[in-house]
Amino acid sequence: MSGITISNLTKRFGSNTIVDDLELTIDEGEFVVLLGPSGCGKTTTLRCLAGLETPEGGTISFGDRTVFDAKTHTDVATHRRNIGMIFQSYALWPHMTVRDNIGYPLKVRRKKEALRSGAVDKAAAMVDTGHLLDRYPSQLSGGQQQRVAVARGLVAEPDLVLFDEPLSNLDARLRDQVRTQIHQLHQRLGFSAVFVTHDQSEAFALGDRLAIMKDGRLEQCDTPQRVFDEPGSDYVAAFIGMGNRLVLTRHHEGWQTANGDVLDLGSRSPERGGADEIIARLRPADLHLHRAVEDAPHGSTVLHATLVTTEFGGRHYDVLVDVAGERLTLQADTREHGAWLPTAEEGAPVVVSFNPTDVRTYAADPARSAERESVAV
Ligand SMILES: Nc1ncnc2c1ncn2[C@@H]1O[C@H](COP(=O)(O)OP(=O)(O)OP(=O)(O)O)[C@@H](O)[C@H]1O
Numbered sequence: 104m105s106g107i108t109i110s111n112l113t114k115r116f117g118s119n120t121i122v123d124d125l126e127l128t129i130d131e132g133e134f135v136v137l138l139g140p141s142g143c144g145k146t147t148t149l150r151c152l153a154g155l156e157t158p159e160g161g162t163i164s165f166g167d168r169t170v171f172d173a174k175t176h177t178d179v180a181t182h183r184r185n186i187g188m189i190f191q192s193y194a195l196w197p198h199m200t201v202r203d204n205i206g207y208p209l210k211v212r213r214k215k216e217a218l219r220s221g222a223v224d225k226a227a228a229m230v231d232t233g234h235l236l237d238r239y240p241s242q243l244s245g246g247q248q249q250r251v252a253v254a255r256g257l258v259a260e261p262d263l264v265l266f267d268e269p270l271s272n273l274d275a276r277l278r279d280q281v282r283t284q285i286h287q288l289h290q291r292l293g294f295s296a297v298f299v300t301h302d303q304s305e306a307f308a309l310g311d312r313l314a315i316m317k318d319g320r321l322e323q324c325d326t327p328q329r330v331f332d333e334p335g336s337d338y339v340a341a342f343i344g345m346g347n348r349l350v351l352t353r354h355h356e357g358w359q360t361a362n363g364d365v366l367d368l369g370s371r372s373p374e375r376g377g378a379d380e381i382i383a384r385l386r387p388a389d390l391h392l393h394r395a396v397e398d399a400p401h402g403s404t405v406l407h408a409t410l411v412t413t414e415f416g417g418r419h420y421d422v423l424v425d426v427a428g429e430r431l432t433l434q435a436d437t438r439e440h441g442a443w444l445p446t447a448e449e450g451a452p453v454v455v456s457f458n459p460t461d462v463r464t465y466a467a468d469p470a471r472s473a474e475r476e477s478v479a480v
Contacts, residue, residue: 105166107297108127108162109126111126113160113161120319122147125148125161134311136305137297137298137300154184185259195240195252198239199239201238204255206258230254232247232250235247257294265299266297269281270300271300282309313325322335333463347384349426349431351381352379357372360406364405371459382466390431392424392454393453407452410451413435
């Protein structure tokens, strides 16, 4: 086996196209995360890989073995694809012990030698569940059940491991623990994996590459670092934490906000001759709060804003400000701003600054521009 290739994959439910001509390759041993908002087609793509859905078009190959081809009506059954699956709901058999649950894929594949030679004990030990082998799922915590599900997904040494939001049902502490365990297992065993999530921190932590989906298609597919540094579109930027959005219009000295601030975007300024309206995206952590323009660092870009809300968050305040009707969020250090911020009133004038290298710009959405123009008329 060397890698998984998905070509022109199309899956419809009735008249709705859920996976739309999708192209994706997963190298052998690679951990690819399918990331995107609810309903963009992540789980459906995973289910097509598993053979649990029959696509209307396209091909899926595991190495040089075609497991699905719409044209030739090739559709290899799930249990013959040599995959492991780990679901959000754990999906353990309630009437089987942990030992029998973990051993189930070996039994179905008739791998009697593996069953005899202790593969179940080894898989259980990998996820620290060796002492739970005689218990039933109802006698386990959520975290233990999910670890058993991971052992079951890996025990048969599958060509591809599919994870469908496996951490979503766990509380924050357990989620971190199981996430780290999956990461370590992947580094040790080197299996190929596709992991579905809508959580960007999970995606960054686990993925060799992130495949960001929008309406059944890939919007961007790259390493976590590249996606973080250079989100390929406004949609990706918004999804991976650049929640602050400003619409700017061209001005002869830079780019102008709706309330008249002219911003120098430095090397991030789109070239002359391009669009006259752009969207600027910024992370909350890259915005800094000040009481007056003079307080902003030299060389930073400044915005005039008004205060909307302040919430105490321990080391920082979560602050919401308004720039000509656009709401921006930022974090202000408690020690630096504690003397004035908690008592500042809604509507108080404030200044926000950022380093121009931290901004990312995108062509404005034509539909939104048209909407604004029609409102103005
Ligand atoms: N069996 C089905 N019949 C009809 N529509 C379906 C079916 N399965 C999924 N859909 C629809 O397909 C769309 C994509 O669903 P999918 O579960 O793939 O999205 P997702 O990106 O995984 O979202 P989530 O994170 O909420 O699971 C949704 O609008 C969903 O309602």
